[in-house]
Amino acid sequence: MQKNKLLFLIFLIGICNIANATVVSRIDVKGNQRMDAESVRILSDVKIGDNVNSETINNVAKKLQSSGYFSNVNAQLNGNVLKISVIEAPVINMVTIEGNDEIDTDDLKKEIKTKERTSYDISVIGADVQRMLTLYQRKGFFGTKINPKKIDLDNNRVNVVYEITEGHPTYIRDIDFENNKKFSARTLRGEILSREHAWWRFMTQFDVYDEDRIKYDQQLLHQFYMRNGFLDFRITDAKGEFTPTREYYSVKYTVDEGNQYKIGEISIDNPFEDVPTKELLKILTVSKKDIYNIDEIDASINALRGAIADYGYAFINVDAVPNKHEDTRIVDLDFKINKTHRIYINNINLLGNVRTFDNVIEHHMPMREGDPFSLQTTETARQNLMRTRYFKNVQMVPTRLADANMMNLDVKIEEQPTGELSGGFGWSSINGFMVDAGITENNFMGRGQIVQIKGSIAQYQRQAVFSFTEPFLFNRELSGGFDVSYTQYKYSKLGGYGYDRDSFSISGRLGWRLTDHWTQSVRLSATFDQNYDLQLGGWHKADLYTLGTNLRYYNLNTNFQQNTHTGIVGDLGASYTGFGGTNTFMRYNADITAMVKFFDDRWQLSTSWDLGYIQSLESDNYIPRVYRYFLGGDSLRGFDVAGIGSRNWYYRSYSLGGLWKANGSTQLNFPIFIPDEYQIKGFVFADYGILGKPPRREYEFNGKPNIIDDDWRTSVGVGIYWNTPMGPMNFSWGWPLKINEYDQEQRFLLSFATQF
Numbered sequence: 046m047q048k049n050k051l052l053f054l055i056f057l058i059g060i061c062n063i064a065n066a067t068v069v070s071r072i073d074v075k076g077n078q079r080m081d082a083e084s085v086r087i088l089s090d091v092k093i094g095d096n097v098n099s100e101t102i103n104n105v106a107k108k109l110q111s112s113g114y115f116s117n118v119n120a121q122l123n124g125n126v127l128k129i130s131v132i133e134a135p136v137i138n139m140v141t142i143e144g145n146d147e148i149d150t151d152d153l154k155k156e157i158k159t160k161e162r163t164s165y166d167i168s169v170i171g172a173d174v175q176r177m178l179t180l181y182q183r184k185g186f187f188g189t190k191i192n193p194k195k196i197d198l199d200n201n202r203v204n205v206v207y208e209i210t211e212g213h214p215t216y217i218r219d220i221d222f223e224n225n226k227k228f229s230a231r232t233l234r235g236e237i238l239s240r241e242h243a244w245w246r247f248m249t250q251f252d253v254y255d256e257d258r259i260k261y262d263q264q265l266l267h268q269f270y271m272r273n274g275f276l277d278f279r280i281t282d283a284k285g286e287f288t289p290t291r292e293y294y295s296v297k298y299t300v301d302e303g304n305q306y307k308i309g310e311i312s313i314d315n316p317f318e319d320v321p322t323k324e325l326l327k328i329l330t331v332s333k334k335d336i337y338n339i340d341e342i343d344a345s346i347n348a349l350r351g352a353i354a355d356y357g358y359a360f361i362n363v364d365a366v367p368n369k370h371e372d373t374r375i376v377d378l379d380f381k382i383n384k385t386h387r388i389y390i391n392n393i394n395l396l397g398n399v400r401t402f403d404n405v406i407e408h409h410m411p412m413r414e415g416d417p418f419s420l421q422t423t424e425t426a427r428q429n430l431m432r433t434r435y436f437k438n439v440q441m442v443p444t445r446l447a448d449a450n451m452m453n454l455d456v457k458i459e460e461q462p463t464g465e466l467s468g469g470f471g472w473s474s475i476n477g478f479m480v481d482a483g484i485t486e487n488n489f490m491g492r493g494q495i496v497q498i499k500g501s502i503a504q505y506q507r508q509a510v511f512s513f514t515e516p517f518l519f520n521r522e523l524s525g526g527f528d529v530s531y532t533q534y535k536y537s538k539l540g541g542y543g544y545d546r547d548s549f550s551i552s553g554r555l556g557w558r559l560t561d562h563w564t565q566s567v568r569l570s571a572t573f574d575q576n577y578d579l580q581l582g583g584w585h586k587a588d589l590y591t592l593g594t595n596l597r598y599y600n601l602n603t604n605f606q607q608n609t610h611t612g613i614v615g616d617l618g619a620s621y622t623g624f625g626g627t628n629t630f631m632r633y634n635a636d637i638t639a640m641v642k643f644f645d646d647r648w649q650l651s652t653s654w655d656l657g658y659i660q661s662l663e664s665d666n667y668i669p670r671v672y673r674y675f676l677g678g679d680s681l682r683g684f685d686v687a688g689i690g691s692r693n694w695y696y697r698s699y700s701l702g703g704l705w706k707a708n709g710s711t712q713l714n715f716p717i718f719i720p721d722e723y724q725i726k727g728f729v730f731a732d733y734g735i736l737g738k739p740p741r742r743e744y745e746f747n748g749k750p751n752i753i754d755d756d757w758r759t760s761v762g763v764g765i766y767w768n769t770p771m772g773p774m775n776f777s778w779g780w781p782l783k784i785n786e787y788d789q790e791q792r793f794l795l796s797f798a799t800q801f
Contacts (some may be wrong), residue, residue, distance in 0.1 A: 046459070049717070050473040050744050055725075057459045067097055067098070067125060068095070068096055069092075069093055069097055069122075069126075069127050070093060070098075070125040070126065071126045072086050072089070072126075072127045073126055073128045073129065074086065074130075075130050076130050076132055078133055078201065079133060080087055080133065081202075082393070083133065085109070086129075088112050089105045089108060089120070089127075089129060090110060091127060091163050093446075095581070097122065097127065101550025102120050102121065102122055102127075103120075105127070105129065108763055112789070113164050113166045113169070114134055115132060115134055116132050116644065117131070118130070119131075122774045122792065124565075127691040128670055132673075133164075133201065134166065135164070135165040135197070135201050135202060135203040136163070136201060136202050136203070137160065137161055137202075137204070138198055138202045138203060138204050139161060139203070139204045140160065140161055140205045141206050141207070142198055142206075143208050143229035144208055144209035144210060144211065145211065145792035146211060147181070147184060147186060147211055147214075148180055153177055153180065153207075153614065155540065157176065158173060159173050161721060164533065167194065170193045170205065171193075172661070173207070174191045174193060177191055177209075181583070182256070183256065184253060184255065185215045185216065185253030185254045186211055186214050186215070187212075187215045187254070188212030188213065188215070189209065189210065189212055190212070190636075191208070191210075192207075192208045192209075192210075193205065194208060195207045196675075202289065214253045215253065215287075216242035216252050216254065216293055216294070217239060217240070217241055217252050217253070217285075217291075217295075218241065218242060218293035218294065218295055219241055219295050219296070219298045219694070219731070220237075220240075220297075220298075221295070221296070221298070222297070222300060223283075224300050227275070227302055228273075233266065233269070236266060236269040237251070238262055238267055239251055239258055239259065239296065241253070248343065250605065259296065262299070263280050263283055266278075267280070270302065271337075271338075271339040272340050273307040273338070273444070273506055274306045274336040274337040275302055275576045276337060276369065276376065277301075277302075278300070278301070278303050279300070279301045279303070280299070280300055281299045281471065283296075283298050284297060285297075292381065295726055301660075305337075305374065306333070306375065306376045307336055307337065307370065307376070308336075308376060308377075308378060309339055309373075309375035309376060309377045309378075309450045310377045310378075311329065311333060311377070312378070313326060313379075313382065314381040315382055316383075317353065317358060317382070320352075320358070325352060328345075329349075330344050330345045330348065330350045330616075331653040345380070346363045346365060346380070347364050350363055360496060361382055361385060362381055362382075362383045362385060363381070363383070364380070364381045364383070365379075366378070366382055368482045377441070379500075385449055385458065386447070387450065388418040388450050388451065389415060389417055389591075390413070390415060390417075390418050390451075390453075390454055391446060391453050391454070392414060392454070393453075394455045394456065396458065397459055397460065400460055400488070400491040401435055401458075401491045401540055402491050402493075404517075405435075405491070405492060405517070406456070408517050408522075409430050409433060410429065410430070411425055411426060412426065417451050418452045423441045423443070423454070424441070425731070426691070427439050427441050433487075433488075433493070434461075435461070435463055435493070435552025436459060436460055436461060436465065437459045437460065437461035438458075439456065439458055439459075440456075440457040441454060441455075442454070442456075442458060443455075444785050457604045461484060466483075467602045471518055478503065478504050479502070479503040480502050480503075481499065481501035481502075482499065482500060482501075483498060483500065483721050485497045485498075485499070485728065493515075493516050493517065494513065494515050494516070495513070495514040495516070496510040496512070496514070497510070498512075499611045503538060505535045505538070506532065506534055506535065507528065507532070507535075508531070508532045508786040509532075510528065510535075511529045511530070512528045513527055513528075518555070521555060522558060523555065524554075524555070524556040525553070525554065527551070527552060528551070528552050529550070531547075531549050531550075532544060532546075532547075532550075533545075533547050538545055539686060540677065540678065540685045540686030540687045540688060540701050541675070541677065541685060541688055541690075541698060542675065542684065542687045542700070543578070543670075543699030543700070544572060544576060544578065544579060545575075545577040545671060547575040548693050549573045550570055550573075550575070551570065552567045552568055552571070553568070553569050553570075554567065555567045563596065563598055564596075564597045565593050567592075567593070568591075568593050568594075568595075569592050570589075570593070571588075571589070571590050571591075572589040573587075573589075574588075574589065574671070576671050585699070587627045587669065587671075587720050588627050589622050589628060590624040590626045591620050592620065592624075593618060593619065593621070594618065594619060595617070595618035595792045596617045597614075598613065598614065598615040600613055601613075601614065603640075604642060607642070607646045607647055608768055609640075609648070609714070610642060610651075610748065611641045613637065613638070615635075616634070616637075617637065618634045619631065619633050619634075620632045623662065623673055626693045628659070628669065628672070629662040629663050630660060630661045630662055630663070630668055630706060631662065632658070632659050632660075633657070633728045634655075634656065634660075635654075635656045636653065636654065636658075637653065637654055637657075638651060638652070639651065639652055646722070648713070648716070649713070649714045650711075650712075651711070651713075652710070652711045652715050653707065653709055653710050654707070655707075655708050656705075656706070656707050656772070657674050658705040659672070661673070661704075661740070665740075666740055666741070667740045668704060668716070669740050670702050673701075673739065674702060674703050674704070674705065674706040674736060674737070675687035675690070675702050675704055676688075676689050676699055676703075676708055676758075677689055677700075677734070677736045677791075678791070678794065678796070679796050680708050680732075681708055681734045681758060682710075682730065682762055682779035683732065683761075683779025683780055683790065683791070684760065684779075684781060684784075684789060684791060685789035685792060686791070687700040688700070688790065689734075689789075690754070690786070691703065691752060691753045692751065692752040693746050693751050694746060694750065694751050694752060695746060695759075697787055701743050701753075703736040703755070704737050706734065706736050706737060707734065707735050707738035708733065708735070708756075709732070709734065710730055710731070710735055711731050712728050712731075713728060713729050713730075714726050714766060715728065716730045717765075723767075725767045726765070727763070727764070727765055728763070728764050729761075729762070730762055730763075730777070731760070731765065732760045732761075733759045734758055735755060735783065736755065739753070739754050752787055754785065756778060758783050758785075759782045760780060760785045761779070761782060762777055762778050762779030763778055764778065765777075774796070775794070776793075777794045778794075779791075779792060780792065
């Protein structure tokens, strides 16, 4: 009975609604200026002949208001006529941002949705303000205020101005830890990125409160404890609070360290009969009784993948399954190797490259359509593309095809400007005060070509260079290019050189890769010199035509954050100068540098050797002094530039140079009390070298014998390395240990270092 009453009531309501509904015979629109009436009718979602009631009329007003085109909407029914009255929202003529210093205008505009030639919408502007405030809060500027202003113009147009008052950044006063028993608060502070505020951190933002960085710091803490065997480590609370004065933030982490575990039994679940399990166990980087270290386990997984790939099984997954024994604090490890079906690449789709040619991108990708799909190869391709610096972001998106062992790969590319306008100034012990400027385009016309124009003016040297490089000559793995340069050497007053030189050079070069670590290059050059030798007097013309080749070995494992390396870099070269020029000789050179990083990659020990030999092919075996070898300064610290070697008995301050050299250095780089983010490290070194004798013609001058020697020199010293925004610099103090009385000393040396 109750059910019948309810159905009857619903029926009566439906009858009443039908009775109250009106059939629309006409829709009138007024107040519209830019938008035509028919477009307004379409937006209202009501047509002639529709049944409408009061609820429908309200929905019409809501839909039109939410479209964003109108600042006010009124809809009402007059008989059978639906009348819609609108006031159109102003059109935005210009959007500007004022008062921002800490965040670039372009970065702020990426966050706002208010655009020129769109309708003015106060709700959108409010959302824009919140997004920009979020950016400022991430940089620690919590006191930032943004006031959006509307400036009315004629023809229903407005300008929108976001007035920003940035205030001051909110620094972190202290970082505390609670319940940490195994590691001190000082140790844990060193493992995270955030820092407590200090006046000398003015060059970084790590002491400014940033909620995103605090979340990242939690990941760093978790990784640190997992590297030290604490598998059950948890952060139970992480919060930042204003100090009572609201000038600083206090950050506090509450941790639950758990127990430290050591590794017990290690096993490998190997499904491949032709892959010896004993051999796989040998390549693991973890051992029984070691403290559990997640980094070493990841390294073992990568080693297993590589070793099994050598047997032809490239498509595998390896999982390290831990089995914890809480009573003994031992964790057994079982490395499970899982077979996967071989999947092939169907299509490679390049998306987003508006400027860069497809073939330039393809050259940097080690796979092609039809090749087996590999996540490792895909990641290698992504890193290769990012290293070109043509792109701001590269995403590799694989999509599996249904019912097929095929994969489509979308390469989503976000391009960025590749031109650089550089300039700077500095000072060094070798060249004095320096000013340089240059223009470089690293992706010329989208073809991957490199074009560079640069110049420098220093106290003892001036140079202008034009360079062009084609990285894929003839569409092959062959780089080619040419260089044109003009250099003035004002060395007659610098150290022991005693000569000036004006040199114009033009050269062409080719280079190619032999293996993953070996490359070779060939260079053909023509050099036209005007040389002034203090000993000989007057200017002398020299034309040099040279053909040379160079083999380079490069195999470094680099920690880019610490700028430390493990590995070897070496060069071996030979060149012939002649072909009808004024001088004919062979030049041979070899240099090698070996490095090893240790103590959390913060320390580095390196040793290097540099060998050179010049062989004259002329009857008198004479080589002009400007082309000989000199040692001192950067090459032998503690001694002046060209400060050692044979001397003229009259011009005792000037070195005669040598036809061969052998010099080396052993150096230990180590962190000092300054935080790592400043990239300042100390070092100690020992340098050693020997400079060969000059040509026999130089053994005497005006009938009197010159000072001729080929003795070893050694020195030791200390220094500071600073990787500045303008480039790496070395400040060193050296003390000669083995020195001759006529050698020139230089205890302090400021030089610009070379980065690998």
